[in-house]
Amino acid sequence: MFAQLIQDPAKINYVENPAKPPEIDAWGQLPKLASTFDHVDGLFYFTYIVCIFFFVVILGALLFSVVKxxxxxWDQPAASNVTHNTPLEVVWTIVPLIIVMIMFAWGFKGCMDMTVVPEAASRNTYKATAKQWNWTFTYPNHATPSFNEVWIEVNKPVQFLCESTDVLHAFFIPVMRVKRDIVPGRFQSVWFHPIEIGEFHLFCAEYCGDDHSRMYAKVHVVSAEEFATAPWDKWDDTTPALAAKSGESLYKNLCQTCHSVNGTPAVGPTWKGLFTKQGDTFVGRQREVIEGGAKKTITVDEAYITESVRKPDQKKVAESPYDKNNMTAFPDLDERRIKGLIEYMKSLAAAQ
Amino acid sequence: MSHDGHHSIVIPAPGPEFVPHTVAHHFDSPVQEFQSMKLGFWLFLATEILLFGGLFAAYFYFHEAFPETFRVGGAQLDWRLGAVNTTVLLVSSWTMAMGVRCAQTSQKQKTLMFCALTLVGAVAFMVIKFFEYKAKNDHGLVVFSELFSGYNEATGQLAWFKDYDGVMANVPHGHMFFAIYLTMTAIHGLHVVIGAGLIIWIMKGTAKGRFHAGYYLPVDLVGLYWHLVDLIWIFLFPLLYLVP
Amino acid sequence: MSAHTHNDHGHAHADAGHDHGGGLQMGHHHVSSAAMFFNVLAILLVLTIVTVAVSRFDFGGANMLIAMGIASVKASLVIAIFMHMKWDTAINKIVFLSSFLFLSLLFIFTLADQATRRVDHEMHTTRTPVDKQWVHPSTLEKH
Amino acid sequence: MSTNVPVIDAHPTISEPPKNYLNCSRGFMSWAGTLDHKRIGIMYLIGVSAAFLAGGVFALLVRLHLWEPHGMLFTNETYNQIFTLHGAFMVFIFVIPAIPGSLGNMVLPLMLGAKDVALPRLNLLSFYLWCGGTLLATLAIVLGGFDTGWTFYAPYSLYTDQAVVSIGLGIFLLGFSSIFTGLNFIVTTHKLRAPGLTWFRMPLFVWAIYATAILQVLATPVLGITVLLVAFERLYNIGIFDPRLGGDPVLFEHFFWFYSHPAVYIMVLPAFGIISELVTVHSRKPLFGYKLMAFSALAIAIISFLVWGHHMFTSGQSTFAMFAFSFLTFFVAIPTAIKEFSWVATIWKGSIALNSPMLYTLAFLIIFAIGGLTGVILGALNVDLHLHDTYFVVAHFHYVMMGSIALAFFAGLHHWWPKMFGIMYDETLAKIACALIFIGFNATFIPQFIMGSQGMPRRYATYVPEFEGYHHASTIGAVILGSGVALMVYYLLASLLIRKPAMQNQWGGVTLDWLTPTPPPLENFATPPSVTTEVYDYSTLDYESLRTPVR
Structure with missing residues (x-):
C-alpha cells in the first residue's frame, strides 16, 4: 500500500551538474542577461520602492503610537475619540488607486511586449517538448534534437513553442524572466532575446508529479561561431568505449530519473544486470514481459532495447510496479544514441 | 435541553385533525422563525443554482469548442421523450404549487392528493428517463455496464463509449456530448429522487396533521425545492435535446 | 399578473395590506388563486410547444438565443408565481437572484477567455494543430 | 455607565457558581448532540486546532526535508504527498473553517444579542460534515496518500494513481460544511439582531463574518461541482478536463479559482473582523472610519469574484482575460489598503494596552502589510510572469494565510479565551510565544521572498545548490515558529488546569459579547438585550467590570 517513504541514501535525488549560479546584484536580484529584463525589472523595482515606502509609513505610525x-x-481612556476624517479617508482611497493603476498599465504594456512574438524571434523557433520528467528540444532547421540541454545563439531573439505530451508543465528560465505553463493539447509560445553568453537554469515551474524538481534543463547561450558547430549534435562513437561514455552522459541527462544502474529500486527497472559478460561477448538476461496482455519470456538484446526506448508500452516488464508504470516514449532518439546507451549498459556489465 | 423560565410560543391548530406547532426556543416570534427558515432555504437554493451552474458553464464551453459534436450528439437524443418529460415536470410543478396552496389553507386531504400527484410525476419522470438511458445504452452511446472501466491509452478507446452505429464517427471527441448529457441528467435525476423522498416525508407530516395555515413551512420549502428541480430541467431540455 | 386574488385563506395572521417586502411583514401570507396557477401552467405548456416547434427551424447562431430566451421566460414564471417570489421579501429576492448574477460572472469570464484565446492565436502566436506532426512555423507561414 | 444592555452581576449571589453554558449539563452526549452555538464553537476550536497542529507538523517535515539540496528525508513521492497534505489540511480543514467555525460560532450570536444562531441543527450538521470531510481526507492518507497539491490541477490529478477520489469527496463535504455555516450566519445576522442593533451598530466582526458568509454561500458550490467533476473524471472519464479526450485543463483552473480566489477572502475577511475588534478594544478608541470599513468588507467580498484569473497569468488564458483580471485585481488592493490604514489610525492616539491579544494584533498589522504589499507586486502582469509559481508566491500567501490569518486567529483566541472559559492564561508566556512566532515567521518567509525572486520554483523536493543558504535560514525560522506555537498550545492547555479566574470584562469591550456574564449562560443573556448606543462607544465602559473576577 505504501510506497517507499524515506529516501534511499544511495539514490542522491537531485540534478547532476546544474548550471553555475548567476551573480546576484545588491538588491538580491538576478543580473541583466536578456532584453526582457527591462520589461519586468523596471516595474518590479518601482513596486518594490512603493511597497517599502508604504510599509515604512505603516510601521512608523504603529511604533510611534505604541510608544507614545x-x-x-488600567483605566486610562484614549487620548482622542475621533471616529473618522473624511478628507483623510478620501486621500488614502484615491492615492493608492492612482498608484495601482499606474502599475497595471505598466504591467500590461510589459506583458504584451513579452507575449507578442516579434518577427525576428518567430524566424528562430525551437520546439520544447515537456514530458514527465524531461525536456526535448528541437532546433530550427536541424534534424537532431537535444535532451535536457539546449543551445541558443547570443543576441538573436528566440522563440520556443512548448508542447506537453502528458500533464501540465511550465517553461521557466529565471534569468530570462520568462515563464509559460505548457498545457497538453496545445502549443504555448515563449520568446526572449539573450544578450550574454553563459549557462543558465531552465526549470519546470508547474507541479507535474514525482520528479517535478528534477525536470531541469541547462540553457547554453553561446556565440554565433560556437552555435554554428551545432554543439548539441556532437556524438563520439568512434570506439565502443567512447560510445559508452557518450551513452553515460545521455543516461545522466535523460534516463537517470527513472532507471538506476546500481540496482536501487526506482520508477523504472534498473539497468544493472541487463547484460553479463561471458568471455568477450555480452549476453542479455532473460526477462518476463507482457506483450498485448500475454506474458512471455524474452532475451534482452539490442532490438528489444531499441523498441523499449521508442515504444515502451509494447513489451512491459512483468514485475510490480513496472507493469503499471508508464515510460515516456523517445521516438526522436536516433540509432547512434540508442547504440551508445546499449554500449553503456554493456559497460556496466564489464565493470563488474 | 431545558430552558428555565422560557415560554415557548405555540401556534394553535386550526382544527381537531391538526396538531399545534411550537416555535423553536431561540426565536421570538413565529414570523421570525418562518422568515429565518425561508431565507436560509433561498440561500440553499442559490447554492444549488451555482452548483448546476458549473455544469452549465462546462456545457457552453464545449458547445463552443465542438459545435459539430453537440449538433450530431443532440440529434441522437429523442426530443419527444424530452418534451414528454418536460410536460411531466411542469405539471408536477403545478400540482406541487397547488399542494402548498392547500396546506396554506388547511385543506389536509387536498394537500395529500396534490403531493401524491407530484410524486406520480416524479416516478413518471424517472421511468421515462430510464427508457431514455436504456436507448443510449443499446446504441453504445453510454454503455452503463462499462461505465467505470476506464480509458485505454494505447487504443484511445473509452470503455463506456462504443457508438455501435458509428453516428459520432465524423466529429471530434464524440463522447463529449454524452458525457455532459449523462452527468447533467444524472445529477438532475438525483435531485428528482431526493425531491420525491422529501415529498413522501411531507405527506407523512400532512397525514399526521402537522401542517396547516398556521404552520406550513416544510411544505413550502419542499415545494421550492421541487420547483428548482423543474427550473433546472427547463434549461436542460432545450440545451440537450433541441438546440444542438 | 395583477389579477391575483388572496381572499381564500383562512389565516390566523391575516393582515390588510400587501405592501410586499416590508421587513416586519409576515411575507408568507400570500395564497395565490388556483386559477392563476392553472393559467401559468397553461402558459408554460404552450411555451414548451413553442420552443420545440421553433427548434425544428434553423436560425443559425440565433438558435441558442431563442431557446434560452424562451427557457428564461418559463423559468421566470416558475420563480415568480410557483415559487411565490413575486410576493416574497426583498432580501429573499436579492439572495436568489444574486445567485444568477454571480453565475453569470463564471460564464462571462470563462467563455470570454475561451472566445478571445482564438483571437490571441491569430494575433501573435503560431497556430499549430496538435494532432499533426510538428512543422516548423516558417513553413506554415508560407501557406 | 449609561447603557440598557444587561448588567453583569444579574445572577443572584449564591454560594455555588452560576450556571453557564459549560457547566449546565454534563456527559458526552450533552456535547456531541448539543445545539448550543457556544459548545459547537468549542468543538470546532478543538477540531481546527488539531488540524492546524497536524498541518504544522507536515510543514516542519517539509522544511526539514529541504535542509539539503538533494532532500534530506523523503523520496520525492513522499515529499509531494507531505506538502499536499500540508496544503490541504491548512487550507480546507484549518483556515477556511477556523475563524467562522470556532470564534464566529462562539461570538457572532453574542454580538448580535441572539439566543443562538438561526438554524442550530444545521450548525451541528455543518460541524459533523466538517468531521466527515476531515475523516475522508485522513482516510485518503491511509489509502496511499495524494500528491496533487492542494490545487488538484488537472490533468495530473486525473492520471496520478493515488486516493484523489477520497480527498475530493472529503473536500465536497468540507465545502458543504462551509456553505451551511455561512448560510446560518447570514440568516442569523438578518433575522436575529437584538432590538436597536441596526446594521451600522453591528461590530465589525459581524460585518466581516457576514461578508465571508456571502462568499461561502455563493462560491463554494462551484468548488463542490469541480471536485465532483474530478471524481467523475477519475471514475468514468467524462473528458472535460482531460486533454486526451478533448477536455481543457484551463477550464479546470477557471472552475477551481472561481472558488479558490474568493476562498482566500473567506479565509482573510474573518481575520480582518477579529483585528478590527481587537484594535478598538485594546486601544479603547472607536474604530476609525467604521462605515468605510464595513463597506470595504463587502467590496472585498464582491470584487473577489472578479479576480480569480490572476492565479492563471501564465496558464494560457487569453490576453484579454489577463488584461481584465489584472485590472480588476488591483481594485482589491484599495479596500484592503483602507482597512490597514484605518487600523493604524485607530491605534493612533488610543490608550494602547500591550497585552498578548494586542501584541498578536500588532504582529498581524506588520505581517499583513508585507503580505498585502507583496500581493500588489504579484498583481502586475509582467512581474507576475517572472514570480508566478516561485517561492515568492509561496512567501506571499504564507504572509497572508499563516502570518495574517493564523495570527489573527491566535489574537482572537487570546482575546475571547477569558470570555469562553472564564479563565486567564499566563500572560508572560503568551508574550514570549507571540515574539517567537513573529520572529520565527519572518525568519521562515523573508528568505523565501529572496529565493523566489531569484527563481526558485515552488513544490520542489530537491533544488539547485545555490539556494541552500536561504533554505537553511527558512528551516531554522520554521523551527522557531514551531516552538512558539508549541509554547502557545502549552500555556493555553495549562490555563485550563490552573484555572486562574478572568475578569468579567477582561479587556474592557463595549460590544454585547462583553456585556453578558462570563462565561455566558446557556441562552447567552439573562434578559433579552437591546441596544441604544452607537457601536464602540467607550464612554459607556463600566470600569468596575474590568476588576470583577469571574466567580
Whole structure:
C-alpha cells in the first residue's frame, strides 16, 4: 500500500551538474542577461520602492503610537475619540488607486511586449517538448534534437513553442524572466532575446508529479561561431568505449530519473544486470514481459532495447510496479544514441 | 435541553385533525422563525443554482469548442421523450404549487392528493428517463455496464463509449456530448429522487396533521425545492435535446 | 399578473395590506388563486410547444438565443408565481437572484477567455494543430 | 455607565457558581448532540486546532526535508504527498473553517444579542460534515496518500494513481460544511439582531463574518461541482478536463479559482473582523472610519469574484482575460489598503494596552502589510510572469494565510479565551510565544521572498545548490515558529488546569459579547438585550467590570 517513504541514501535525488549560479546584484536580484529584463525589472523595482515606502509609513505610525500612547494606568481612556476624517479617508482611497493603476498599465504594456512574438524571434523557433520528467528540444532547421540541454545563439531573439505530451508543465528560465505553463493539447509560445553568453537554469515551474524538481534543463547561450558547430549534435562513437561514455552522459541527462544502474529500486527497472559478460561477448538476461496482455519470456538484446526506448508500452516488464508504470516514449532518439546507451549498459556489465 | 423560565410560543391548530406547532426556543416570534427558515432555504437554493451552474458553464464551453459534436450528439437524443418529460415536470410543478396552496389553507386531504400527484410525476419522470438511458445504452452511446472501466491509452478507446452505429464517427471527441448529457441528467435525476423522498416525508407530516395555515413551512420549502428541480430541467431540455 | 386574488385563506395572521417586502411583514401570507396557477401552467405548456416547434427551424447562431430566451421566460414564471417570489421579501429576492448574477460572472469570464484565446492565436502566436506532426512555423507561414 | 444592555452581576449571589453554558449539563452526549452555538464553537476550536497542529507538523517535515539540496528525508513521492497534505489540511480543514467555525460560532450570536444562531441543527450538521470531510481526507492518507497539491490541477490529478477520489469527496463535504455555516450566519445576522442593533451598530466582526458568509454561500458550490467533476473524471472519464479526450485543463483552473480566489477572502475577511475588534478594544478608541470599513468588507467580498484569473497569468488564458483580471485585481488592493490604514489610525492616539491579544494584533498589522504589499507586486502582469509559481508566491500567501490569518486567529483566541472559559492564561508566556512566532515567521518567509525572486520554483523536493543558504535560514525560522506555537498550545492547555479566574470584562469591550456574564449562560443573556448606543462607544465602559473576577 505504501510506497517507499524515506529516501534511499544511495539514490542522491537531485540534478547532476546544474548550471553555475548567476551573480546576484545588491538588491538580491538576478543580473541583466536578456532584453526582457527591462520589461519586468523596471516595474518590479518601482513596486518594490512603493511597497517599502508604504510599509515604512505603516510601521512608523504603529511604533510611534505604541510608544507614545501606551496605556499607563488600567483605566486610562484614549487620548482622542475621533471616529473618522473624511478628507483623510478620501486621500488614502484615491492615492493608492492612482498608484495601482499606474502599475497595471505598466504591467500590461510589459506583458504584451513579452507575449507578442516579434518577427525576428518567430524566424528562430525551437520546439520544447515537456514530458514527465524531461525536456526535448528541437532546433530550427536541424534534424537532431537535444535532451535536457539546449543551445541558443547570443543576441538573436528566440522563440520556443512548448508542447506537453502528458500533464501540465511550465517553461521557466529565471534569468530570462520568462515563464509559460505548457498545457497538453496545445502549443504555448515563449520568446526572449539573450544578450550574454553563459549557462543558465531552465526549470519546470508547474507541479507535474514525482520528479517535478528534477525536470531541469541547462540553457547554453553561446556565440554565433560556437552555435554554428551545432554543439548539441556532437556524438563520439568512434570506439565502443567512447560510445559508452557518450551513452553515460545521455543516461545522466535523460534516463537517470527513472532507471538506476546500481540496482536501487526506482520508477523504472534498473539497468544493472541487463547484460553479463561471458568471455568477450555480452549476453542479455532473460526477462518476463507482457506483450498485448500475454506474458512471455524474452532475451534482452539490442532490438528489444531499441523498441523499449521508442515504444515502451509494447513489451512491459512483468514485475510490480513496472507493469503499471508508464515510460515516456523517445521516438526522436536516433540509432547512434540508442547504440551508445546499449554500449553503456554493456559497460556496466564489464565493470563488474 | 431545558430552558428555565422560557415560554415557548405555540401556534394553535386550526382544527381537531391538526396538531399545534411550537416555535423553536431561540426565536421570538413565529414570523421570525418562518422568515429565518425561508431565507436560509433561498440561500440553499442559490447554492444549488451555482452548483448546476458549473455544469452549465462546462456545457457552453464545449458547445463552443465542438459545435459539430453537440449538433450530431443532440440529434441522437429523442426530443419527444424530452418534451414528454418536460410536460411531466411542469405539471408536477403545478400540482406541487397547488399542494402548498392547500396546506396554506388547511385543506389536509387536498394537500395529500396534490403531493401524491407530484410524486406520480416524479416516478413518471424517472421511468421515462430510464427508457431514455436504456436507448443510449443499446446504441453504445453510454454503455452503463462499462461505465467505470476506464480509458485505454494505447487504443484511445473509452470503455463506456462504443457508438455501435458509428453516428459520432465524423466529429471530434464524440463522447463529449454524452458525457455532459449523462452527468447533467444524472445529477438532475438525483435531485428528482431526493425531491420525491422529501415529498413522501411531507405527506407523512400532512397525514399526521402537522401542517396547516398556521404552520406550513416544510411544505413550502419542499415545494421550492421541487420547483428548482423543474427550473433546472427547463434549461436542460432545450440545451440537450433541441438546440444542438 | 395583477389579477391575483388572496381572499381564500383562512389565516390566523391575516393582515390588510400587501405592501410586499416590508421587513416586519409576515411575507408568507400570500395564497395565490388556483386559477392563476392553472393559467401559468397553461402558459408554460404552450411555451414548451413553442420552443420545440421553433427548434425544428434553423436560425443559425440565433438558435441558442431563442431557446434560452424562451427557457428564461418559463423559468421566470416558475420563480415568480410557483415559487411565490413575486410576493416574497426583498432580501429573499436579492439572495436568489444574486445567485444568477454571480453565475453569470463564471460564464462571462470563462467563455470570454475561451472566445478571445482564438483571437490571441491569430494575433501573435503560431497556430499549430496538435494532432499533426510538428512543422516548423516558417513553413506554415508560407501557406 | 449609561447603557440598557444587561448588567453583569444579574445572577443572584449564591454560594455555588452560576450556571453557564459549560457547566449546565454534563456527559458526552450533552456535547456531541448539543445545539448550543457556544459548545459547537468549542468543538470546532478543538477540531481546527488539531488540524492546524497536524498541518504544522507536515510543514516542519517539509522544511526539514529541504535542509539539503538533494532532500534530506523523503523520496520525492513522499515529499509531494507531505506538502499536499500540508496544503490541504491548512487550507480546507484549518483556515477556511477556523475563524467562522470556532470564534464566529462562539461570538457572532453574542454580538448580535441572539439566543443562538438561526438554524442550530444545521450548525451541528455543518460541524459533523466538517468531521466527515476531515475523516475522508485522513482516510485518503491511509489509502496511499495524494500528491496533487492542494490545487488538484488537472490533468495530473486525473492520471496520478493515488486516493484523489477520497480527498475530493472529503473536500465536497468540507465545502458543504462551509456553505451551511455561512448560510446560518447570514440568516442569523438578518433575522436575529437584538432590538436597536441596526446594521451600522453591528461590530465589525459581524460585518466581516457576514461578508465571508456571502462568499461561502455563493462560491463554494462551484468548488463542490469541480471536485465532483474530478471524481467523475477519475471514475468514468467524462473528458472535460482531460486533454486526451478533448477536455481543457484551463477550464479546470477557471472552475477551481472561481472558488479558490474568493476562498482566500473567506479565509482573510474573518481575520480582518477579529483585528478590527481587537484594535478598538485594546486601544479603547472607536474604530476609525467604521462605515468605510464595513463597506470595504463587502467590496472585498464582491470584487473577489472578479479576480480569480490572476492565479492563471501564465496558464494560457487569453490576453484579454489577463488584461481584465489584472485590472480588476488591483481594485482589491484599495479596500484592503483602507482597512490597514484605518487600523493604524485607530491605534493612533488610543490608550494602547500591550497585552498578548494586542501584541498578536500588532504582529498581524506588520505581517499583513508585507503580505498585502507583496500581493500588489504579484498583481502586475509582467512581474507576475517572472514570480508566478516561485517561492515568492509561496512567501506571499504564507504572509497572508499563516502570518495574517493564523495570527489573527491566535489574537482572537487570546482575546475571547477569558470570555469562553472564564479563565486567564499566563500572560508572560503568551508574550514570549507571540515574539517567537513573529520572529520565527519572518525568519521562515523573508528568505523565501529572496529565493523566489531569484527563481526558485515552488513544490520542489530537491533544488539547485545555490539556494541552500536561504533554505537553511527558512528551516531554522520554521523551527522557531514551531516552538512558539508549541509554547502557545502549552500555556493555553495549562490555563485550563490552573484555572486562574478572568475578569468579567477582561479587556474592557463595549460590544454585547462583553456585556453578558462570563462565561455566558446557556441562552447567552439573562434578559433579552437591546441596544441604544452607537457601536464602540467607550464612554459607556463600566470600569468596575474590568476588576470583577469571574466567580
Amino acid at each position: 500612547y501606551r496605556r499607563k494606568t
